[in-house]
Amino acid sequence: MSSGVAARRDAKKLVRSPSGLRMVPEHRAFGSPFGLEEPQWVPDKECPRCMQCDAKFDFITRKHHCRRCGKCFCDRCCSQKVPLRRMCFVDPVRQCAECALVSHREAEFYDKQLKVLLSGATFLVTFGDSEKPETMVCRLSNNQRCLILDGDSHHEIEIAHVCTVQILTEGFTPGAGSTRATGMFLQYTVPGAEAATQLRLMAGEDANGSKRQAAAWLAAMHKATKLLYESRDQ
Numbered sequence: 001m002s003s004g005v006a007a008r009r010d011a012k013k014l015v016r017s018p019s020g021l022r023m024v025p026e027h028r029a030f031g032s033p034f035g036l037e038e039p040q041w042v043p044d045k046e047c048p049r050c051m052q053c054d055a056k057f058d059f060i061t062r063k064h065h066c067r068r069c070g071k072c073f074c075d076r077c078c079s080q081k082v083p084l085r086r087m088c089f090v091d092p093v094r095q096c097a098e099c100a101l102v103s104h105r106e107a108e109f110y111d112k113q114l115k116v117l118l119s120g121a122t123f124l125v126t127f128g129d130s131e132k133p134e135t136m137v138c139r140l141s142n143n144q145r146c147l148i149l150d151g152d153s154h155h156e157i158e159i160a161h162v163c164t165v166q167i168l169t170e171g172f173t174p175g176a177g178s179t180r181a182t183g184m185f186l187q188y189t190v191p192g193a194e195a196a197t198q199l200r201l202m203a204g205e206d207a208n209g210s211k212r213q214a215a216a217w218l219a220a221m222h223k224a225t226k227l228l229y230e231s232r233d234q
Contacts, residue, residue, distance in 0.1 A: 011025070011026035011027070011030075012024060012025055012026060013025075013026050014090070017038060018041070019038060019065075019067040019087075019089070019093055020067065020089050020090070020091060020093050021089070021090040021091065022087065022088045022089055022090065023088050023090055024088050025143075030143060030145065032143070032144040032145065033144065033145060033159040033160050033228055034086060034144060034224065034227045034228060035086055035087065035088065036068075036086045036087050036230075037087075038067075038070075038087055039067075039068065039069055039070030040070055041065045041070045041072075042065070042070055042071055042072045044063065044072070047063065047071075047072035050063075050072070050073050050074040050077055051071045051072050051073055052073050052074075052077035052078075052096065052097075053074065053076070053077055055074045055076075055077075057074070061074050061075075062074070062075060064078045064094055065078075065094075066078055066094065066095050066096040066099050067084060067087070067089070067093040067094055067095055068084060068087070068093075068095050068096075068099035068102070068103060069095075069096065069098075069099050071096065073096050077096060077097065078094055078095065078096045078097075079094075080094070080095055080096075080097065080100040081093060081094055081095070082095050082099075082100045082103045082104060082107075083103065083107055084103050085106070085107070085110050086103075086106060086227070106227070109220075109223050109224070109227065112220075113219070113220035113223050113224065114140075114144075114220070114224075116216050116217055116219075116220040117139065117140035117217065117220050117221065117224060118139060118140050118142065119139065119217075120137050120138055120139025120140075120148075120217065121137070121138060121139075121203075121210065121213045121214040121216070121217035121218075122135065122136070122137050122138075122204060122210045122213070122214060123135075123136060123137075123138050123183070123201040123202060123203060123204070123214055124201070124202045124203075124204055125138070125149060125151070125199065125200070125201050125202075126199070126200045126202075127155075127197070127198075127199055128197060128198055128199075129198075133200075133202070134151045134152060134153065135151055135204070136149045136150055136151035136153075137149070137150050137151070138201060138217070140224075141156075144159070145158060145159055145160070146158050146159060147159065147162075157188050157199070158188075159228065161188045161189045161190070161191075162186055162187070162188045162228075163187050163188060163189060163196055164185075164186060164187040164196070165184065165185075165186045165221070165225045166184065166185045166186070167181050167183075167184055167218055167221070167222045167225075168181070168182050168183035168184060168185060168202075169181050169182060170182050180215055181203075181215050181218035181219055181222070182202065182203050182215070182218075183200065183201055183202035183203060183218070184200070184201045184218055184221060185198070185199070185200050185201075186198075186199050186201075187199070201218075203215060203218070
């Protein structure tokens with residue numbers, strides 16, 4: 001990819017919406033696959049009462065719209081201002097209690113897991129029906145749109161083209177405290193190809209810390225997959 005194309009993909013602009021200032025991609029097609037679109041606000045005329053506590057709006061009890069769900073609430077039910085990075089808001093924005101809780105949980109992904117994905121980890125990677133794995137470093141691109149795999153060969157997989165992700169574990173039932181992620185199986189589509197391409201990543205068996213790093217990367221990818229499916233279902 002040329003430096004000019006990369007620069008256009010990473011270019012951002014500041015825009016003002018009814019909900020606040022947002023730093024968004026210059027070109028919509030280059031937005032993060034984990035992003036969410038701003039919701040349509042429930043029209044004022046359709047919400048004479050708080051949609052949480054049913055308080056009637058008047059000159060004293062003012063109405064406020066949650067920036068995440070777009071519903072209408074009184075100040076008591078929509079008083080929290082929380083970062084909403086999935087919508088690219090520059091500053092924390094007003095959200096209802098339910099949405100604020102979700103946004104707080106997602107903040108952990110951006111503050112912790114995303115950094116792990118960007119740093120990358122080393123895996124034994126098998127493409128398709130190949131029987132010989134290749135040692136490669138897998139990481140998320142800076143614009144969050146591609147998985148980049150570097151070894152003897154180089155591959156870039158667009159996140160938007162990934163159709164199946166399965167985290168492979170060992171130990172007890174997935175979700176138990178003793179369960180450990182050991183690999184990942186994914187399928188993705190390639191433009192022009194009829195069938196999906198398969199890819200398997202497995203953590204190596206070494207003792208220099210890379211296996212622990214790979215497990216952390218897989219755990220972060222599991223969280224990223226949940227956000228990705230939520231974005232697609234929006």
